[in-house]
Amino acid sequence: MQNELLLMMPGPVPMPERVINAMSRQAINHRGEEFGGVYADCVRALKPFFGTKNEVFLLSGSGTAGMEAAIGNVGVGRKIVSLVNGKFGERLAEIGGRYGDITAIESEWGHPLRLDALAEALENGAEVVTMVHNETSAGILNPAAEVGKLARKHDALFIMDGITSIGGENVAADEWGADIAIVGSQKCLAAPAGLSAVSVSERAWERLSEKRPYYLDLKAYRKAASKKPMETPYTPAVPLFFAFREACLIAEEEGLENRIARHRKLADAVRAAAAAWGLDLLPVSDALHSPSNTATAILYPDGISDSDLRSGVKKTGIQIAGGQDRLKGKIFRIGTMGAVGTYEVLATLTAVQGTLQKLGYTPAADGVSAALEVLV
Numbered sequence: 001m002q003n004e005l006l007l008m009m010p011g012p013v014p015m016p017e018r019v020i021n022a023m024s025r026q027a028i029n030h031r032g033e034e035f036g037g038v039y040a041d042c043v044r045a046l047k048p049f050f051g052t053k054n055e056v057f058l059l060s061g062s063g064t065a066g067m068e069a070a071i072g073n074v075g076v077g078r079k080i081v082s083l084v085n086g087k088f089g090e091r092l093a094e095i096g097g098r099y100g101d102i103t104a105i106e107s108e109w110g111h112p113l114r115l116d117a118l119a120e121a122l123e124n125g126a127e128v129v130t131m132v133h134n135e136t137s138a139g140i141l142n143p144a145a146e147v148g149k150l151a152r153k154h155d156a157l158f159i160m161d162g163i164t165s166i167g168g169e170n171v172a173a174d175e176w177g178a179d180i181a182i183v184g185s186q187k188c189l190a191a192p193a194g195l196s197a198v199s200v201s202e203r204a205w206e207r208l209s210e211k212r213p214y215y216l217d218l219k220a221y222r223k224a225a226s227k228k229p230m231e232t233p234y235t236p237a238v239p240l241f242f243a244f245r246e247a248c249l250i251a252e253e254e255g256l257e258n259r260i261a262r263h264r265k266l267a268d269a270v271r272a273a274a275a276a277w278g279l280d281l282l283p284v285s286d287a288l289h290s291p292s293n294t295a296t297a298i299l300y301p302d303g304i305s306d307s308d309l310r311s312g313v314k315k316t317g318i319q320i321a322g323g324q325d326r327l328k329g330k331i332f333r334i335g336t337m338g339a340v341g342t343y344e345v346l347a348t349l350t351a352v353q354g355t356l357q358k359l360g361y362t363p364a365a366d367g368v369s370a371a372l373e374v375l376v
Contacts (some may be wrong), residue, residue, distance in 0.1 A: 006347065008320050009339070010137075013187065014190070014339055015191060015247070016250055028238060031231055038242060039230040049166050051170075052181065055225070056197055057198055057234070058196070059197070059198065062185075063197060071095050072212055073208055075096060075100040077234050080099075082096050083099075083107075083114075083131045084106045085132075085142070087327075091132075091270065093130070111283075112286050115146060127156050127157065129151045131144065131158075134165035137324050139282050139298075139333060145175070159181075166181070168263040180198055180200055182197065185197075187338065194237055200218060260293075264293045266342075269342075269371035269372075276369070277356065281299070282297035294337035295307040298334070300329070301356075301361050309359065313352055314354050334352070346375070353367050
């Protein structure tokens with residue numbers, strides 16, 4: 001990897017060699033036994049990561065395709081309430097506005113969701129609730145269980161974006177009442193970008209909209225998946241399915257609990273480094289909201305520009321992320337998701353600390369040593 005950037009972002013993430021190699025093969029018939037077996041392996045492996053016994057389908061489209069599939073299949077003409085405290089919550093609201101009567105309940109990005117306003121909207125007849133479980137744009141983990149409980153109390157469908165939490169954080173879609181949950185391939189599962197997967201509850205099937213997207217029609221995916229061998233309704237991105245299966249098998253081999261613990265430990269190390277440097281995290285925590293364990297958002301100190309820090313770190317062969325939209329220039333983000341470990345995190349923190357010092361910022365203490373205390 002001498003000439004390759006180490007991606008320490010909230011996705012895409014570095015991929016294991018097994019995943020990369022899985023794509024390097026001749027084309028196959030996507031209506032045959034071999035592809036059906038690949039698809040079935042992915043679904044079997046994914047269900048524990050979703051925390052679901054519901055049907056799971058793979059879409060040849062990124063996480064945003066999964067978002068649109070969720071809303072477009074159950075939200076047409078319905079009252080949709082979207083909880084927004086970051087870029088991707090905002091995206092769900094924008095998609096909701098294409099299909100239904102949208103109400104966006106906005107918080108400042110990185111701040112707790114307004115659950116009281118959600119309860120009021122549900123009492124006023126909201127039929128669908130959308131929420132991002134792990135809002136990496138602001139580095140905050142949102143309370144899916146509480147949102148799901150409110151939705152069920154008012155018999156509303158709950159769409160949960162788990163794009164950056166499934167496979168790296170505890171997710172219990174069935175227990176939380178998530179009627180449709182979504183994951184993206186290039187995040188915690190460390191596969192190539194371009195696939196998403198959705199789980200669908202019986203309640204969601206019972207409330208399918210009559211007019212649904214053509215390519216993202218979940219009823220069509222259900223019909224195709226029921227065949228033997230399993231199929232997709234339209235031509236899938238076959239090489240990505242091979243890679244995704246390998247990524248799922250690697251995650252299975254590690255074990256869900258071990259994988260979650262690794263993600264949390266790596267994030268703890270990054271948070272320890274930030275504290276040692278004297279830098280604050282963006283998200284505002286409370287009893288229900290906490291910092292993300294797959295992407296840490298750190299506020300810039302005065303006098304340090306986003307372009308200078310990230311370009312300096314990039315010169316060391318490592319790429320971290322900046323803020324998006326209204327957070328641009330205010331934060332930098334370090335991803336701890338997928339297949340990365342102690343080596344990658346320590347290398348990243350060393351590069352960030354060195355670049356901060358080069359740019360004239362004097363850390364309060366040695367962040368790398370603080371991270372090492374967590375990791376070893």
